[in-house]
Ligand code: PEP
């Protein structure tokens with residue numbers, strides 16, 4: 001709290017608006033009553049890999065397609081994405097399957113390029129506090145999917161969102177993606193369910209969960225996804241690959257298409273129990 005009792009994230013604070021913010025992209029409403037599912041590969045690897053994944057996740061009920069073109073990798077020698085070629089493939093796959101697309105922008109210098117192809121720009125956890133990048137993505141006016149830093153306080157995450165709103169763009173989707181923890185024997189990160197509840201209470205912005213990075217293990221993804229929705233998340237972002245052992249990045253946390261279908265069936269049951277519908281699919285483009 002500020003000294004006068006107001007929240008430091010003035011524009012992001014729930015008190016600022018009587019109703020939750022709904023971010024609409026090509027007919028999909030994120031932050032409304034419906035639960036929204038974003039799915040696709042960690043990285044765009046080829047046209048065949050992307051199209052097979054896009055068709056599969058769409059058939060299972062996903063609303064939005066994800067796929068990395070510029071990949072932040074811990075080692076510079078790992079696969080770092082196909083760049084512009086991946087953006088072209090992603091936009092084409094989105095068009096062919098009738099889904100809006102989201103992809104990460106790693107650097108200020110790529111903002112205009114990525115904004116030409118993507119419907120939603122993702123700022124990754126490593127860039128949450130890159131304030132120059134936050135202001136640059138805000139200027140595009142596109143929806144921004146803002147991941148929480150792997151060791152960021154909730155206040156820091158909400159203040160990062162504040163940078164975007166302060167630049168006149170309120171189309172921000174918060175994404176909890178797991179935090180660093182001491183026990184990494186059984187998982188990579190700890191999906192912070194508490195943070196989903198707190199962020200939903202503190203802010204009018206939609207909050208989604210990424211149980212793929214949030215666990216780092218494919219067998220944990222579905223139960224963690226269901227827990228996040230039960231805790232009040234507005235949606236999910238899930239990594240899916242047609243052949244996870246052969247994935248060029250994050251195969252160990254990627255679901256197969258069959259596993260993703262199972263997730264969607266279980267999600268539909270949980271949504272039924274919660275009295276919250278799955279969001280409507282995008283109307284198909286003629
Ligand atoms: C991703 O979504 O592919 C990604 C790299 O996420 P994060 O920034 O959460 O690690």
Ligand code: MN
Pocket residue numbers: 042043213239249250
């Ligand atoms: Mn990934």
